[in-house]
Amino acid sequence: MNNVSLTNISKPIKIELSEFSEVFSESMKSKVGLVDLVTKYILKQKGKKIRPLLVLLSSKIAGEVNERTYRGAVLVELLHTATLVHDDVVDNADKRRGFPSINAIWKNKIAVLMGDYLLSRGLMIAVAGKDFDFLKIMTDTVKRMSEGELLQIQKTRKLDINEETYFKIIADKTASLFETCCEIGARSASDNAEFHIAMRKYGEYLGIAFQIKDDILDYEGSAKLFGKPIGGDIKEKKITLPLIYSLAQSTKDEASKIKKLIKSGSKKDSVSEVINFVHAKKGIAYAERIAKEYAEKAKRCLEPFPENASKTSLSTLIDFVIERKQ
């Protein structure tokens, strides 16, 4: 059994990750003081950096990390940062990674504009590098991410969501960017189209497993230092896999009682009751099983690649994604 930690996973690309961090900070610089102030604040909050990690490893499994790989990693991380900043406006969130969110400190106004700024910076870097294949992949991803979120909102309003819709939503809002990271990484290092397709698929399955795990964590009781508090999704009336399964296992009366509880608002008691219901119906265990299935699918995508340290890391990353506690 490998040591399932991001530090261990990052080993084969340790030097490249620190090079990436420098290029990334550089890419955010602006002559406007306020922009610089906000970007410095963003840079202080070091996230898990899973997306640049994916780009770098997907490059190294297929060839060598090069200039184009770094541009790709910066592009995805800028886009990801932009969507986080916009998401916090969208979700009215006042915390991000344990720090006050941009919108909490500087208000929605600045958060919306900063998101636009970061997105355009990412695209500019791809344009300047003539990475037109990256641009094609990336603009399609931005569309899928916003459409996925909008579909989720549309469905949330009616508490009307089945497994099929759930998978469509998470494929678009989450997995699409994972796909993009892996495809961009592979493209930067190899012309082998089979590698591109395999890594894209790997990213898709990994992303789906990642989001299912995220949704499971919303139901799990362990204290979390960072991230969303337990039951956050229920309060926002987001119906995710554990609940979809549990509702499908219920009588009509049980289901409508639970839906009523969710509709009634975000009182602590009703949130606990929904969580207990999902545990009783084994919704968590089901979601965990499905996440594992996607993890297995992701692992199989790595088969065409030669054995190397990056391949081992990409495999361990799958375990990390479904075993993580936050």
Added chain:
Amino acid sequence: MNNVSLTNISKPIKIELSEFSEVFSESMKSKVGLVDLVTKYILKQKGKKIRPLLVLLSSKIAGEVNERTYRGAVLVELLHTATLVHDDVVDNADKRRGFPSINAIWKNKIAVLMGDYLLSRGLMIAVAGKDFDFLKIMTDTVKRMSEGELLQIQKTRKLDINEETYFKIIADKTASLFETCCEIGARSASDNAEFHIAMRKYGEYLGIAFQIKDDILDYEGSAKLFGKPIGGDIKEKKITLPLIYSLAQSTKDEASKIKKLIKSGSKKDSVSEVINFVHAKKGIAYAERIAKEYAEKAKRCLEPFPENASKTSLSTLIDFVIERKQ
């Protein structure tokens, strides 16, 4: 003297404009019901369409409108629509063109995501058409627009703004998109680099005149059916050209009294007092003079072009921009 109306100005490209409208509606279609609902609502509110008009006329003054011209026009109008939707979140506006704003009906959440969606759709069309020159111009413009707005916010907070900063802000937040429209139009129809540069300059000067006029309209007493109410900028503590000039013409005591009034909030009396001050100091007349100077500069940019109906329209458009009442 020409008939200074948009209908008259549009005459040389009447057929092309209606073709544009169809392609534009088509470009917004989505399989997600909520997205379609919001885009249909946006399409119902017909704006002045000055930006696609600029693309089409800038194409026709230099050559013939073609597929690439339409893609360019759709790209700029999608981006413009995206920024309007985000702007209403940024400004907390509840009206747009006399209709309730997207954020007022569907909340900030959907407005932010819809803006991202529209922006990505525009960029995708440029990618699909392999219009990489458009992409380069456009991503740079998105960056300038967001940086310009952020610089304005930064300066607004301290009520610290001089003419130099004012011109930097309006060049970035407004004129950059006008430049883009004109350059994209010219590029779509001609390979003559002189034409590209001349039209880009025309757009820049026209955009600056347009924004100065917008800022003047905030001080003018005529009842306006649509658009921002009088004094809106003062309430938001935005210091624009008429006020910058007036403050520069004042004693230190006068200036600090006016700044205090602005800081003190948005009471009706203090807004009126600031408006009266600007009128007394001839700030409006000054701003009008400067807008006219930019209008003249814009006219001179048209000189290299052969005489044709589009050239006449582009010239009349300059008059329209500085003579409009809303």
